Amino acid sequence: MITINEIAQRANVSRTTVSRVINHSGYVSEEVKRRVLKVIEETGYVPSENAKSLRTKKTKVIGVILPKISTETSSRLVKGLDEIFAKEGYQILLANTNLDPEKEIEYLRLLKSRHVDGIILSATNINSPLVEEIYQLKIPFVTVGQHIPGLANVIFDDYQASKDMVHLLINKGYKNIAFIGVDEEDRSVGYLRKLGFLDAMKEKHLPVEESWVQKGIFDVDSGYECMKSIMDTSKRKPTAVLAVTDRLAIGALQYIKETGMSIPDDIAVAGMGASELSRFISPPLTTIEFSMKDAGREAAGLLLEQINGENDHEIIRKIKYRLLERSSI
Amino acid sequence: MITINEIAQRANVSRTTVSRVINHSGYVSEEVKRRVLKVIEETGYVPSENAKSLRTKKTKVIGVILPKISTETSSRLVKGLDEIFAKEGYQILLANTNLDPEKEIEYLRLLKSRHVDGIILSATNINSPLVEEIYQLKIPFVTVGQHIPGLANVIFDDYQASKDMVHLLINKGYKNIAFIGVDEEDRSVGYLRKLGFLDAMKEKHLPVEESWVQKGIFDVDSGYECMKSIMDTSKRKPTAVLAVTDRLAIGALQYIKETGMSIPDDIAVAGMGASELSRFISPPLTTIEFSMKDAGREAAGLLLEQINGENDHEIIRKIKYRLLERSSI
DNA sequence: CTGAAAGCGCTTACAG
DNA sequence: CTGAAAGCGCTTACAG
Numbered sequence A, B: 001m002i003t004i005n006e007i008a009q010r011a012n013v014s015r016t017t018v019s020r021v022i023n024h025s026g027y028v029s030e031e032v033k034r035r036v037l038k039v040i041e042e043t044g045y046v047p048s049e050n051a052k053s054l055r056t057k058k059t060k061v062i063g064v065i066l067p068k069i070s071t072e073t074s075s076r077l078v079k080g081l082d083e084i085f086a087k088e089g090y091q092i093l094l095a096n097t098n099l100d101p102e103k104e105i106e107y108l109r110l111l112k113s114r115h116v117d118g119i120i121l122s123a124t125n126i127n128s129p130l131v132e133e134i135y136q137l138k139i140p141f142v143t144v145g146q147h148i149p150g151l152a153n154v155i156f157d158d159y160q161a162s163k164d165m166v167h168l169l170i171n172k173g174y175k176n177i178a179f180i181g182v183d184e185e186d187r188s189v190g191y192l193r194k195l196g197f198l199d200a201m202k203e204k205h206l207p208v209e210e211s212w213v214q215k216g217i218f219d220v221d222s223g224y225e226c227m228k229s230i231m232d233t234s235k236r237k238p239t240a241v242l243a244v245t246d247r248l249a250i251g252a253l254q255y256i257k258e259t260g261m262s263i264p265d266d267i268a269v270a271g272m273g274a275s276e277l278s279r280f281i282s283p284p285l286t287t288i289e290f291s292m293k294d295a296g297r298e299a300a301g302l303l304l305e306q307i308n309g310e311n312d313h314e315i316i317r318k319i320k321y322r323l324l325e326r327s328s329i
Numbered sequence C, D: 001c002t003g004a005a006a007g008c009g010c011t012t013a014c015a016g
Helices: A004-011 A015-023 A030-043 A049-056 A072-087 A101-113 A128-137 A158-171 A187-203 A220-233 A246-258 A276-280 A292-307 B004-011 B015-023 B030-043 B049-056 B072-087 B101-113 B128-137 B158-171 B187-203 B220-233 B246-258 B276-280 B292-307
Strands: A061-066 A091-096 A118-122 A141-144 A152-156 A177-182 A213-216 A240-243 A268-270 A287-290 A315-319 A321-324 B061-066 B091-096 B118-122 B141-144 B152-156 B177-182 B213-216 B240-243 B268-270 B287-290 B315-319 B321-324
Touching: A004 A015, A004 A030, A015 A030, A049 B049, A061 A072, A061 A101, A072 A091, A072 A118, A072 A292, A072 B072, A072 B091, A091 A101, A091 B072, A101 A118, A101 A128, A118 A292, A141 A292, A152 A158, A152 A292, A158 A177, A158 A187, A158 A240, A158 A268, A158 A287, A158 A321, A177 A187, A177 A220, A177 A246, A213 A220, A220 A240, A220 A246, A240 A246, A246 A268, A246 A276, A276 B276, A292 A315, B004 B015, B004 B030, B015 B030, B061 B072, B061 B101, B072 B091, B072 B118, B072 B292, B091 B101, B101 B118, B101 B128, B118 B292, B141 B292, B152 B158, B152 B292, B158 B177, B158 B187, B158 B240, B158 B268, B158 B287, B158 B321, B177 B187, B177 B220, B177 B246, B213 B220, B220 B240, B220 B246, B240 B246, B246 B268, B246 B276, B292 B315
Parallel strands: A061 A091, A061 A118, A118 A141, A141 A152, A152 A315, A177 A213, A177 A240, A240 A268, B061 B091, B061 B118, B118 B141, B141 B152, B152 B315, B177 B213, B177 B240, B240 B268
Antiparallel strands: A091 B091, A287 A321, B287 B321
């Protein structure tokens, strides 16, 4: 490992001077500069970011905490983040919690110990020890997808999006609408989307049978099972089903197809998330596009502002969503 | 920012001692240990990894260079990597080249300057300046997906996989097989898969019309265009088409469906990659599963071995693949 | 069992 | 325009 001292020696200058030419700071005569640059070139010297950040207190690294690493949601989010951060010379340090709440806290500390310049958290379940930890962090911080009071938030209007979808279904003439949700611990996807569904139905005075409302987990098989369960246990069969994620919707769709019923004539299906699958499945799935890439860009922007000392109060930035009406309804 | 000095002061010991209790190294009396631990607890002190690595020369960070950040391939690879690395306390620093060859070299240097303990490169195009740079790096290094002589490689047998798929098609009775490839600069996906196709056809003495062989890029639309071009320009129409990625195959499939032809009766379609789409598209797509997750695990393992001073010679680890025969052929 | 001191590779006032 | 010195927050021989 070649160091600044070695460059200084070889170029016959002090390491102060070498530092100055590397960082384009302070005055250095043209001749000396050339000499130093030449030695750097020859040796292939690369300054140690570690040593540098020990002094400057800046690492140019952003910690990104993800609940799952290989989902479409996460990878689009990271793409959006990286788009902005890379431009400003920041790199992303990944922390994958695998949905383990303890890991969230653990990684928060780890990222702090690595002196990242900021943290982006894409959480599913927000619990109070986590929030406590975040408040004590004193590091630029932005959360995506879930609201945490007092911090910078980039979120979607899950409640309204869900309502909008129900309205769309109702406008198309569907009245008996079933619902496949997820655990309400997940406030955005589990609680708010369900609430939007229930409120929309209530406002239109449409009854919701208990058996029409099922709770699954985040995968296709679970959607399949939920749909089966809806059909098996309901006296009055629904004519439409809304699932809080596309994967759940696609599972439901598979079950319906298997039983020989037709979509949307016998049952309409709608999802949320605008996964790539939704476009290519047959029939194409009606869904809601939440642009995670935009969310990522927005979150990166907010974090950068905090790093530059602006906007250290609560911010709630809602990302627009779009209803994608396709032939499954 | 609270430091080891402050802990030492508060606990009335030297920072040497604090260091010892943090790292469980050397003797510390039970009583002193308790005192130090208590202060650490109270203050929420987290040692600076930066300062630590400046001394120890270890960062516990692995640099991962990806050609594209939000593809299924990349995210599965990262998942496999993270699975192994996280267990050993390593974190991943992401570097996304967006297919820009200059960025590969730039990031190689950047990662070096950050003193990552090792680098994983998932490259598409290997050029000689890049290879030169890698050889000079002197950092534990593993490449995934493309072969680089003299280094540790985790690859798939693209040539044989392609051949196997052609044999499968031939065994099913297809003789006029078209091919949608990508630029041969990409040695694995572009060159080797095409060569496998051509050799398999040649060995069975099956002619390949020039118009049957098209070159696209990595997306669905491109597959659509290639298929259109095959059908428009061929006097003798093919009865099957093999595409080097699932997305290309799905584009082809869309075009075929649009023209009212039936799959596989009029034309059979096969892809490669076992994307999630391939399972849910209709008809389900015959494809080849290259497990990127396994590749990731394997690559992480090899890198860890190098970090521990083993296996610094060339290694070629081939990851198994599986033919997934589905109703598109 | 404990601590003083040197050193990791940088940057940054300060002085000249 | 240039350099000597202090210091960032740790670890690690060395000495006691």
